[in-house]
Amino acid sequence: MNDENYFKIILNVLSRNLGINMQYYDKKYLKRRITSRMNYLGIDSFEEYYKYLVRNSSEVYELINFIAINYTEFFRDKEVFDYIYKNIFPMIFKNKEVKILSAGCSTGQEVYSIAMLIYEYLDKDINKYTILIVGGDIDREALNYASHGIYREDEMKNIDDRFIKKYFIKINSKYKIRDEVKRIVSFKYMDLTSEIKDSEIYDMVLCRNVIIYIDQKYKKIIFENLYKMLKDGGYLIIGKSESLPINLKDKFEVISLENKIYRKR
Numbered sequence: 001m002n003d004e005n006y007f008k009i010i011l012n013v014l015s016r017n018l019g020i021n022m023q024y025y026d027k028k029y030l031k032r033r034i035t036s037r038m039n040y041l042g043i044d045s046f047e048e049y050y051k052y053l054v055r056n057s058s059e060v061y062e063l064i065n066f067i068a069i070n071y072t073e074f075f076r077d078k079e080v081f082d083y084i085y086k087n088i089f090p091m092i093f094k095n096k097e098v099k100i101l102s103a104g105c106s107t108g109q110e111v112y113s114i115a116m117l118i119y120e121y122l123d124k125d126i127n128k129y130t131i132l133i134v135g136g137d138i139d140r141e142a143l144n145y146a147s148h149g150i151y152r153e154d155e156m157k158n159i160d161d162r163f164i165k166k167y168f169i170k171i172n173s174k175y176k177i178r179d180e181v182k183r184i185v186s187f188k189y190m191d192l193t194s195e196i197k198d199s200e201i202y203d204m205v206l207c208r209n210v211i212i213y214i215d216q217k218y219k220k221i222i223f224e225n226l227y228k229m230l231k232d233g234g235y236l237i238i239g240k241s242e243s244l245p246i247n248l249k250d251k252f253e254v255i256s257l258e259n260k261i262y263r264k265r
């Protein structure tokens with residue numbers, strides 16, 4: 001068997017452990033990350049690395065972390081959240097009913113970051129609004145983690161102390177998001193690479209650090225889904241190192257190029 005076949009076998013091991021089909025992911029990206037992990041371990045063939053994976057049961061988790069498929073954090077790229085707070089919230093909260101989607105939400109930190117900011121923004125007026133923030137992902141395990149809303153100390157590093165006191169309850173060494181914040185949040189399975197039959201349409205859709213990992217041929221359908229799920233005039237926010245396909249540039253107005261925020265025309 002040639003070494004390329006071992007690369008495919010390693011992807012199968014990842015698919016089985018993640019419960020996600022790795023065919024959606026950008027193979028070049030995966031190859032770069034796996035090779036980099038192999039270099040770190042002093043291994044120079046996929047065959048040898050596959051054998052190492054089989055011998056060391058924790059390695060598959062090390063690899064998943066290394067590939068960063070699920071990596072997320074609270075207030076990731078804080079300046080984007082500052083921009084949303086100052087410039088997007090005043091627009092979307094002109095309406096009393098607001099729906100927001102975090103597509104590819106992983107373990108939920110982006111969803112709760114937005115929820116806390118909404119509490120800050122609306123303050124006592126929050127009860128005058130009907131708000132729903134949906135977190136969608138293909139990773140059911142990540143969604144399960146997200147729905148518990150319980151985070152380890154090391155996951156809390158980006159959050160202001162004031163926010164931690166106000167929006168979390170400390171339980172032993174962990175932090176649980178308060179029920180009032182959870183009340184406006186819900187999580188569900190969502191595969192952005194297949195046609196989405198979500199009847200909801202959203203005022204703002206965040207899809208950050210998802211398409212960067214996705215194989216070129218699935219990107220088109222992802223953007224079609226994102227476009228469809230947005231209200232006219234709704235806001236799309238992608239990751240800071242991602243870009244909008246050229247063919248969509250006339251369907252979206254640029255709101256902040258720096259923060260990758262667009263508005264559906």
Ligand SMILES: C[S@@+](CC[C@H](N)C(=O)[O-])C[C@H]1O[C@@H](n2cnc3c(N)ncnc32)[C@H](O)[C@@H]1O
Binds near residue numbers: 024069105
């Ligand atoms: C790196 S995380 C990004 C999390 C968060 N949006 C952020 O920026 O911190 C990427 C997430 O996208 C999810 N994902 C990948 N392909 C997807 C798909 N086809 N549909 C929905 N989610 C997907 C992964 O499961 C993972 O949880």
